[in-house]
Amino acid sequence: MQTATATPWADAGSVDVLLFDVFGTVVDWHGSIVREMAHAHPQVDGAAFARAWRAGYQPAMARVRSGELGWTLIDDLHRIILDTILPQFGLAHLEDAARAQLNRVWHRLDAWPDSVEGVRRLKAKYICCTLSNGNLGLLTRMAKRAGLPWDCVLSAEVFRAYKPDPATYLGAAKVFDVPPHRVMLVAAHHDDLAAARACGLRTAYVERPFEFGRDQPKDVAARAENDLHSADLLDLADRLGCPAAV
Incomplete structure (x- = not known):
């Protein structure tokens, strides 16, 4: 759910590119x-x-x-x-x-209810791109069906290495010709975020407590090592200063 009084992140201007994990983070597999x-x-x-x-x-x-x-x-x-x-x-x-x-x-995976609008808001300020282990054809068809408005689709296929290989995170930064510290990985998985941080990326955790079903809820407690912790992508947009259209 979206928080009503999200505190803006002071370093929002220090990031140019948002990379998104997809399975579980953006879509409900x-x-x-x-x-x-x-x-x-x-x-x-x-x-x-x-x-x-x-x-x-x-x-x-x-x-x-x-x-x-x-x-x-x-x-x-x-x-x-x-x-x-x-x-x-x-x-x-x-x-x-x-x-x-x-x-x-x-x-044919369905997006979480907040994902399409969340990405739409975030891309008004940031480059929004997938960084998924899913292959390019899969990610493109998924985005087209679900209406996910990515600026770009990147995949482990591009780098011929699966996350958490550093080649994926650093390769994505190189694609956009920005240093790793100006890239933020958005994910619902702490292992993915930890690997990104080890490569110098910023990290934002997104709560997806029912990724594995309502009968097996995940622990989505905040961890201090992430730059941001958000309830969903609308909350993340609030935190990053990307307001909803009036």
């Missing part, structure tokens, strides 16, 4: 997959399915980082994970076309 499963496969526990699919995300990227797999797009990693978990949920019978359609749910 869990709720979107639950809704998709309720429509396509109502016999399946959609919440458990969504969490099982997401649980394979970091291990799959670790296989790329270790060299076990060559460079592999998130779309393809999502498909590998999907094929692994389908038997657990009684869906081993799905044909390839059905699996491909289900895998594309990651292109």
